[in-house]
Amino acid sequence: MTMESSPLTIAQLAELAGVSTATVSKVVNGRSAVSSETRAAVERLIRQHGYRRQRRRSPSMAVVELVFHALEGDYPVEITNGVAEVAREHELMVGISDLRRDHTAGDAWVEGVLRRRPSGVIAVFSGLTEAQHEQLTRREIPLVLLDPADAPGKNIPSIGAGNWNGGLSATRHLLELGHRRIAIITGPDSALSSRARLDGYRTALDMAGVSVDQRLVARGDFFIEGGLAAAQRLLRLPDRPTAIFATNDGQAIGVYHAAHQLGLRIPDDLSVIGFDDMPSVRWAIPPLTTIRQPLRQMASAATSMVLKLAHGEPLSHSRIELATELVVRDSTGPPARLS
Incomplete structure (x- = not known):
């Protein structure tokens, strides 16, 4: 036809x-x-x-479906709490899926969503293929990306944080303390947030007239184990760094473990700064200096966006970026030679 x-x-x-x-x-x-x-x-x-009326479908379930790339650490808890705050106001339940460290939903997951017909889907640090998005669109299931792993498609609303500014602020803080050998542990190369934080780090060094030493740029994976392995390599360099910017709090905890294994004191021998400001890091010893990413507010905003779309209401903005903020605690200080 x-x-x-x-x-x-x-x-x-x-x-x-x-x-x-x-x-x-x-x-x-x-x-x-x-x-x-x-x-x-x-x-x-x-x-x-002409218009072909489709067979009458069952109504959407009163559920907002969250899909995470991984259900590990404080990150999914903070986001789930932010979504739940808005969902409760609208008498909705929250469903959760785990992609087991994959950043792209599989077809089996999409088929399950089509059967369940939630009011909307929020994909967290993950995404869907163009074909999968089209499947949701045909069933009128709205999708919003939260902390997108890659650049969103032009028709997919998203909400994120000021990752570049956060990377800039973290590195500037260490420079202002007198550090010049500042290492960074990135996230996955494929992650939009990781690339932006790395760019902010490079910009801060360039503005301070400090050249980037590629030996001090270590690839991580946003998990504690990755931060530990990267920090072990960095701290065994002949001219080791005096400070490490771990681009998320999980990796920063990995740096703490590596420093302890080598008998280094934080911040006397090594300054450490993270990114996220998860609730648990203020109880680390010493409490972690970090960049606050407003995950709960991001999650609440994403939920409001998906519910507007579910009710056929237009969005005032399809791209929202919330500001990050430097939170100074006790894990950063001047390098030993300046103490």
């Missing part, structure tokens, strides 16, 4: 009209809250091509 001879579905009409499926649904169901121009355009397409 060709488009000209076969009546169109809501998704096809929406694509031709350049509007959301929710808007077309309002038109075909005689609902208000659609501008007269948009309504006329959709009705003109229906007269031209």
Whole structure:
């Protein structure tokens, strides 16, 4: 069948009209809250091509589905709490999926979501393929990316944090204390946040006239084990760093363990700064200096976005970035030679 001879579905009409499926649904169901121009355009397409009403579907479940790349550490707890705050206000439940350290959802997960029909999906530090996103769109299941692992597609709303500014602030703090041999433990090369934090680190060094020593740039994975392994290599260098910027708090804890193994005191022998400001790091010994990423606020905002989309309401912004903030505690100080 060709488009000209076969009546169109809501998704096809929406694509031709350049509007959301929710808007077309309002038109075909005689609902208000659609501008007269948009309504006329959709009705003109229906007269031209026809409209094929799909079989009546079961209503969406009163659930917001969270999909995490990994359910480890404080990170998913903070995000889940932020989502739950908004979900409770709307009498929604929160469902959770774990991709087991993968950043892309598999087809089996997507098929399960299509069966469950949640009110919306929030993908955390992960994403969907273009085909999977199209599957959700056809079923009118809105998707929002939270702390996206890679650059979001043009039609996918997202919310993140000021990763570049955070990397800049962390490195500036160490420079202001007098450090010049400052190492960084990155996250995965594929992660948007990791690349931005590394760029902020490089910019701060460049602005201070300090050249980047590639031996001090260690690849990590955003997990404690990765931070431990990277710190062990860095701290065994002949001219070891006097400070390490671990690009998340988990890796910073790994640095603590590596320093303890080598008999180094924090911050007397080594300054350490993390990124995230998870609740547990203020109880580390010594309490961790870090960059606060407002994960709960990010999660609440993402939930509000997905619920607006579920109700067919337009978003004022499809890309939101919340500010990060330096939190100084006891894990950073001047290098030993300046003490």
